[in-house]
Each structure stands twice: as C-alpha cells, then as structure tokens.
Amino acid sequence: MTEVTRVPLQPIAKGSLAKLWIGVIVAVLIAAGLAWAAQPKGVSLDTLAEGTGATPEEGQVVFVDYVGTLPDGSEFDRSQPLPIPESIVPRGTPILVEEGAAIPGFIEGLKQVRKGGKYKLFIPADQAYGAEPPEGSPIPADSDLTFEIEVVDILDRADVEQRFAAAQQYMMAQQQGAGEGEGAPAPVPAPAQ
Template structure:
C-alpha cells in the first residue's frame, strides 16, 4: 500500500484572517468604486430618458442635440441642424470626444450617457470656462453651466472618417456629372474632413 505523504497545513498566523477579509472587502469596494468614480467630482449627470446600446468613449464621434443654460435659465447656446446631408450621419451636432476639443465637464459627462438617452448635465465653473469664458458668449466669469443633452448616436472616429470620404467621393462624382463645381450638386461647401466638434459657438466647443 502506497503511503500518502501528508503535508501538514500551516496554521494561519494570528490576525491573518482579519487581513484576508479586509483585503476581500477592499477589492470589492474598489470594484464598486469604478461606478462611484465614473463621473468626476463636481459633474452630475441626471437621466431624463433612459438610453440603451452603450456609451461613447474617448476617440469616438458623438452626435448630440443640446441646449446650454446658466443657473438663472438664460440660454447661451444650443445645437443646430446637422452640417451633413440627411441619411449620411445621425442627426445632431458631431463632437469628437478628445481632451481639448470640448470643455472638461462636457467631455467627462457625455461618456456617462447612453445612446438614445436624454440627460441633464451640470458642470461646475472650474470644469467649464472658469474665469475666462469665450468673448461675446454671454457667459459670466465663474459660471456653472447646465446642459440638456440628447445623445442621438456615436461611432468611432475611423468610421466617421470613412463616411466623410465616401461622401466627398460621391459629391465629386456628382460634380463631374453636372459639369463642374458651379453646377447643381457640386462639391463646393461640402464637408472638408471628419467631424471635429460643434460649431464655433461657446460650449461645448473647443475654446482652450
């Protein structure tokens, strides 16, 4: 009969159980803290209409409809019609989600939204324009900003660039068929590159 070598279990040192459970608790809290820390301190994202289908991340192009107001309800900016022909891109203003392209609070908050949802985004002054708002924006220095935002859709920057290239090629082909840039459907005034953010109004466009 083969003898089984028995290796005695070493007793757990005094206090180790406590340390073990503390480690497990810390790991759980860190995991839960991902959700708690998702929206940076000071930025609040309140859901008005639930979305679905995931959230955009840095490097994506988001298509949003928005209205920006001051704390007293004064509207200082809102999105306009899409700069692209219908059916090519989703409705809404295209915004490239990169640091420096949008005010920090908008850049951070929009990544917590889901496709198709509507939200109320509150941005403290230090994550908006601080003491230096854009000239003629109507935004007083050190103003907190409030945005009503609908995240219509989003896509990767690479997908957006491919769509723009396809659109440019289609417009050039149509231009050739119509006899030059002066004819109907010519390419003059067409998009000249991938979506880079909202029009040059104040927030949430690049103003840094």
C-alpha cells in the first residue's frame, strides 16, 4: 500500500480571492490597451449629416466644401468658390477620386461619402503629408489632419470635363463682351511723345 503525504492547506485570507481576480482583470485590460495603442490608426470618417445616393467610384469627381484643421484646432486650409456660375459647375472644390489627386487619406475618405452629406474626416499623418509637408505650408511635419466636409455633388469625369469646357466658353464670352460696348473700361491714352 502506498502512503500519501498530506499537506495542510492554509485558509485564504478574507478578500484575497477578490484581489486576485481584480489583479487578473487589470492585467488583461492593460494588455488590451497596449495592443490597441500599438495598432496603426487609420483614416476615420464620422457622419454629421447623412447624404443620399451611391458612394463615389474611382474616376468620378466629388465637389466638396471643406475646412482643414490641425490637432490644435487651427485652420490650415479652406475650399474657395470657383468663379463660375453654379448653373454650369456645382459649387465647391472638385476632387478627382483617383490615387495621386489628393493626399491618400482624403481620397480614402471621399470613397465613403454620399451627395449632400456632411462629414468629419480624420487623417493620420502617415496618410497625409507625413514628415514632409508642402514647403511654406502651415502644416507641421508628422501632423494628423481633420477636415469638415460637405459633399455638394458627385459627377462622372466626362460630365465634369464638358461642364468645364462650357465654363471656359462662358468666361471667354464674358471677356469679349467686356471689351465691346457698355461696361468696358475706357481706353488708355497713348503716352505723349
């Protein structure tokens, strides 16, 4: 017959088991937080007002009104209205949804928008200008960027090209009209000799 040696167990102090479980939970939360912090952050798009219709496809043009800000909230860029009547070309800045047409994060964000929608687009530095922002730009190196965007319209590239051709004809007609008749500036007299 085999003999078993018995080891007496000490009773667990009151509250020790709860402290052990709390320690395990804290360790798991810390590990999860470190894993989350180590993951690269990507482009994120928050919807402020829902738009309608389909999202833009590669090669389409999105007309947007936008304001770009730095992490401290200071504005570094704002869309400017085109000097063309809205009856010819929609208001807003036209941006081609195509690699290289804008910073990568902006293009990625535009692929998720809908006409009439308003959005807040967060772009991490590695999807913006990274360590080399444009020279003379107020954007510091390695800066994250935020854009508030209103999507005015989404059009096919061919349609936009036709509209810009019409706008060019309109502007040429305006310039020619200003040179003839009323509203034209008075001719400048030739210098005396």
